[in-house]
Amino acid sequence: MLAIAAVPPAADPGASVSAPPPLQELDLPASLPGEHDLLVAVEAVGVNPVDTKVRAGLSPGSPPRVLGWDGCGRVEAMGAAVDGFATGDRVWFAGDITRPGCQAQRVAVDARIAARAPSNLSAAEAAALPLTALTAWEALFDRLGLDPDGGDAGRALLVLGGAGGVGSILIQLARRAGLLVIATASRFESQAWAREMGADHVLDHREPLGPQLQALGLDGVDLIANLHDTDAYWQAMAELIRPQGAIVAIVGNRAPLDLDLLKSKSVRFCWEFMFTRPRYGTADMGEQGRILARVTALVEAGELRTTLRETLRPIAARTLEQAHGLLASGRTIGKIALEGWA
Numbered sequence: 001m002l003a004i005a006a007v008p009p010a011a012d013p014g015a016s017v018s019a020p021p022p023l024q025e026l027d028l029p030a031s032l033p034g035e036h037d038l039l040v041a042v043e044a045v046g047v048n049p050v051d052t053k054v055r056a057g058l059s060p061g062s063p064p065r066v067l068g069w070d071g072c073g074r075v076e077a078m079g080a081a082v083d084g085f086a087t088g089d090r091v092w093f094a095g096d097i098t099r100p101g102c103q104a105q106r107v108a109v110d111a112r113i114a115a116r117a118p119s120n121l122s123a124a125e126a127a128a129l130p131l132t133a134l135t136a137w138e139a140l141f142d143r144l145g146l147d148p149d150g151g152d153a154g155r156a157l158l159v160l161g162g163a164g165g166v167g168s169i170l171i172q173l174a175r176r177a178g179l180l181v182i183a184t185a186s187r188f189e190s191q192a193w194a195r196e197m198g199a200d201h202v203l204d205h206r207e208p209l210g211p212q213l214q215a216l217g218l219d220g221v222d223l224i225a226n227l228h229d230t231d232a233y234w235q236a237m238a239e240l241i242r243p244q245g246a247i248v249a250i251v252g253n254r255a256p257l258d259l260d261l262l263k264s265k266s267v268r269f270c271w272e273f274m275f276t277r278p279r280y281g282t283a284d285m286g287e288q289g290r291i292l293a294r295v296t297a298l299v300e301a302g303e304l305r306t307t308l309r310e311t312l313r314p315i316a317a318r319t320l321e322q323a324h325g326l327l328a329s330g331r332t333i334g335k336i337a338l339e340g341w342a
């Protein structure tokens with residue numbers, strides 16, 4: 001089967017490594033489904049910053065790595081323990097970072113973390129969503145413990161980085177939950193997009209946020225979802241969060257964080273890492289399949305929409321390189337997906 005892989009150079013102790021390993025089209029043996037797996041014929045893949053991070057982290061001499069943890073395709077075969085799927089079903093999934101990614105014609109994915117894809121979306125529109133929807137859902141409803149259906153309506157949520165892949169779907173979920181959503185974006189088009197996703201207010205993250213909140217008549221916020229840079233926003237978050245508020249972050253810190261800054265306000269801080277459940281095979285990992293099924297129902301009901309902004313065709317090393325370049329700019333709006341095979 002055709003797969004796109006990052007292929008690190010041979011180990012050479014004398015060589016200095018700077019560029020990420022090249023992406024190459026390889027002919028690899030198709031995966032065999034394990035007992036809990038679906039074997040999926042991939043139709044479209046979403047790209048995410050995790051792809052470029054994993055690629056950049058590959059050391060010389062390590063084996064080629066198929067990237068991509070966002071996909072939509074048809075079930076071709078399945079393991080003996082799989083329940084609730086049939087061959088031919090169109091499914092979507094993010095998958096497991098410890099397994100090969102889905103930028104390949106076929107991928108094996110644990111059925112417990114997959115779901116039927118929305119029937120009203122194209123493969124590319126669907127592939128744009130799973131990883132970011134799982135991240136956003138878990139951040140808001142599992143980590144911050146909010147009620148997806150309105151039990152926390154009216155509480156003020158600040159979304160740092162509202163126009164990116166995660167922000168675009170997190171804003172929609174938060175708005176649907178009835179929160180007052182204040183998102184940040186720095187350019188005319190990203191600000192317009194954040195509003196289109198449902199943000200009540202949009203602040204410019206190039207300018208200090210406190211005065212912009214005050215201009216809205218807000219002394220602070222009850223909740224913060226930091227989708228950009230945990231270190232850079234730590235001090236500001238400690239200032240902007242209201243007493244007894246809660247903060248969730250999704251980007252790992254580079255330097256130690258001063259947790260004491262949150263103590264006098266009794267603020268709760270939590271991490272969200274979308275791959276925790278599959279990576280550790282937690283007892284509740286099937287929750288990701290249930291979240292995706294819930295998102296499918298909400299998309300089909302017209303309550304959520306795809307965040308796809310750009311589709312590249314076909315799925316190839318050239319188009320994937322182009323997508324990685326766009327992601328590296330740090331200025332993408334919504335999501336990029338690749339669709340179809342040459």
Ligand SMILES: NC(=O)c1ccc[n+]([C@@H]2O[C@H](COP(=O)([O-])OP(=O)(O)OC[C@H]3O[C@@H](n4cnc5c(N)ncnc54)[C@H](OP(=O)(O)O)[C@@H]3O)[C@@H](O)[C@H]2O)c1
Nearest residue numbers: 049135161163164165166185186187190228250272273274
């Ligand atoms: N923990 C997890 O499970 C998890 C899951 C998904 C993603 N992530 C990580 O979360 C981060 C965001 O992912 P993503 O897919 O949303 O990325 P993305 O789509 O590449 O984000 C692009 C957005 O970042 C915004 N941005 C740029 N500078 C910013 C700043 N100073 N403050 C706030 N926002 C800024 C840009 O908005 P403007 O153009 O308006 O400035 C742009 O729209 C990445 O580091 C990714 O690896 C973690």
